[in-house]
Amino acid sequence: MKKFLIAGLGNIGDKYTETRHNIGFKIxxxxxxxxxxxxxxxxxxxxATYKFKGRTFILLKPSTYMNLSGKAIQYWLTKEKIPLENLLVITDDLNLPFGSIRLxxxxxxxGHNGLKDIQDKLQTTKYNRFRFGISDTFSKGRQIDYVLGEWTTEENLALPERLDKAIELVKSFGTAGVNNTMNTFNGK
Structure with a gap:
């Protein structure tokens, strides 16, 4: 049975639950x-373990805080004997319009500190990452407040459909492969 590690990035604690930076946990x-x-x-x-179409998806929400995500990802890749090509890291992206997805x-x-730590721990930039757009509609110098801010009313209304699309992408990654998934979902 093929195994995949799906690591959603976020910060632990109630005060972060509904923030843009926690989209990995939310998905x-x-x-x-x-x-x-x-x-x-x-x-x-x-x-959590999810079995789907003969695949096992190990869903990981690191408890190391966003900026130290690499330690948890490296640990679970090794413990579960999951090859690097079967890793998918889900993160927020300021450079993409709200709700857009890119694999x-x-x-x-x-400039994402969570990805920086993963790259440092895995010693490579060649790992699959699923970026979920949170847009960049913040004033100069307000980036931290924005990413750690909560979703707007309009974003909250659009999120359910975007989250459904995101989990379709995760399932496709494990069943159709990364290239087919990129062709199907990127820019959607």
Whole structure:
């Protein structure tokens, strides 16, 4: 049975739950709710296992805080003997319009401290990342307030459909492969 590690990035604690920076957690929570999965607290994070079409998806919400996500991801890749090509990291992206999705197989950290730590711990920029657009509609010098801010009313109304699309992408990643998934979902 093929195994995949799906790591949603976010920060632990109630004060971060509805923030833009926590979209990785939000997508995994949405998948877990749809499939009636339960997260259990384990070493370096909360985990749930999702079996779908002969694949096992290990859903990870690191408890290391966003900027130290690499430690948890490296630990669970090794423990579960999951090859690097079966890793998918879900993160927010300021450079994409709200709700847009982009899957890439490699790239820079783009100034994202969570991705920077993953790159440092894995010693490569070649890992799959699913970027969910949160847009960049903030005033100069207000980036931290924006990413750690809560969704607007308009964004909250649009999120359910975008979250459904996001979990379709996650399932496709494990069943159709990264290239087919990029062709199907990027820019949608």
């Amino acid at each position: 995994l929570d949405h998948l877990a709710a749809k499939e009636e999965l339960k997260f259990e607290t384990d070493k370096l994070g909360d985990l 890439k197989t490699k790239g820079s950290d783009g």
